[in-house]
Amino acid sequence: MKQDKVTYDHFTGDPFADLQTDNEVKQALEVLRWAYESYGESIVYACSFGAEGIVLIDLISKIKSDARIVFLDTGVHFQETYDLIEKVQKRYPKLNIELKKPELTLEQQAKAYGDELWKTSPDQCCFIRKIKPLEDALSGATAWISGLRREQSPSRSRTNFVNKDERFKSIKVCPLIHWTWDFVWQYIRLNNLDYNELHDQGYPSIGCMPCTFPEDGEGRSGRWKGFNKTECGLHTPGNPEA
Numbered sequence: 001m002k003q004d005k006v007t008y009d010h011f012t013g014d015p016f017a018d019l020q021t022d023n024e025v026k027q028a029l030e031v032l033r034w035a036y037e038s039y040g041e042s043i044v045y046a047c048s049f050g051a052e053g054i055v056l057i058d059l060i061s062k063i064k065s066d067a068r069i070v071f072l073d074t075g076v077h078f079q080e081t082y083d084l085i086e087k088v089q090k091r092y093p094k095l096n097i098e099l100k101k102p103e104l105t106l107e108q109q110a111k112a113y114g115d116e117l118w119k120t121s122p123d124q125c126c127f128i129r130k131i132k133p134l135e136d137a138l139s140g141a142t143a144w145i146s147g148l149r150r151e152q153s154p155s156r157s158r159t160n161f162v163n164k165d166e167r168f169k170s171i172k173v174c175p176l177i178h179w180t181w182d183f184v185w186q187y188i189r190l191n192n193l194d195y196n197e198l199h200d201q202g203y204p205s206i207g208c209m210p211c212t213f214p215e216d217g218e219g220r221s222g223r224w225k226g227f228n229k230t231e232c233g234l235h236t237p238g239n240p241e242a
Contacts, residue, residue, distance in 0.1 A: 005038040006162055007142060008169050014160035024183055028059055028175035031161050035143065035173045036064045043173070045069050045145040046134055049084050050206050051184050052147030052176055054193050057088060057095070059175070060145070065094040070137045073099040074129040075106050076118075076208045080197045087194040100137050102129045118210045129208075135168060143171035149184075150177050 006015060016034075021027045035043055045060060047053040047069050060067045071085060089097055102109075109117060109128060117125040138144055148159045165172040176184075181204075188195055198206050202214035 006171055008164060008171055011164040011171070014162045016161040019161065024176075024179050025059070025187070027178065028056075029062065031173065031175040032059055032063050032145075035145065035175075036060075036067070039141075039143045039171075041068075042140070042142040043068075043144065044138060044141045046137070047071055047147070048207065049081055049088070049196065050147070051181075051188060051195060051199060052149065052179075054084075054088070054195050055179075055184055055187050056145065056147050056176065057092065058187075058191060058193055061092045061095065065092070066096055069095055069097045070134070071097065071099050072130045072133050072137075073101050074208050075101065076129075076210055078196075078198060078206065078209050078212075081206065084194060084196050091194065098137070100133045102133050104128055116210070118208065122211060131167075138168050138170055141170060143173055144168070145173045145175070147176055148174045149179050149181075151180060 006012075016031055019027060019030070021030075045056065045067060047057065049071060057069065060069075085097065085099070089095065104112065109125075113124065113128075114120060117128075144165075148156050150157050150159055159174050159177050161174060161177060163172040163174065187193075196203075196206055203212060204215055206212055
């Protein structure tokens with residue numbers, strides 16, 4: 001299905017809104033193939049290296065083996081996450097994996113905002129260590145790829161394959177919107193993919209170490225316990241620093 005290039009300034013809706021297929025893998029590959037044909041070097045995959053991220057990396061490698069992958073290295077990730085990144089780099093040696101760090105070190109952040117900012121103002125911490133770095137990483141990029149799935153949370157239930165991203169003034173491509181949690185793991189096991197060992201220890205969603213906890217089942221309820229917060233802000237339009 002041939003689709004025209006979509007940009008933030010000329011967005012008229014998801015070009016894949018009517019995409020019909022009973023094969024989630026073919027569906028995702030079609031969207032990804034269009035994305036890389038449309039945007040070339042001007043598209044970035046922002047990967048958290050969760051279960052969905054591992055799936056997307058494998059799919060992307062089939063289309064663009066040297067794709068740019070950005071990991072937001074907050075400095076407080078689990079060691080298991082860093083270990084996984086090393087395994088992925090070995091399995092896909094042509095991928096351009098960049099660990100994007102914040103402007104402030106943890107020590108500088110503590111001096112400016114207080115120790116363990118994630119305990120007192122997690123929104124501000126996410127802005128400093130995740131949102132601002134992604135803004136920098138997307139500078140000059142027309143589009144970016146995300147592993148959002150509709151069943152993950154109510155705030156993600158209306159995500160389309162191709163979205164106008166008001167947060168970063170770009171196009172956000174989400175190839176896995178119809179994938180279920182079970183199908184994600186079916187794909188991982190069928191293709192013998194490496195994944196974060198914390199998934200086997202009760203962590204369905206894995207982010208920064210201080211803000212991630214084990215949780216029964218799936219979803220994002222194990223993130224930011226004690227706060228009315230399920231998103232870091234990358235996928236919401238407001239500015240948590242405001």
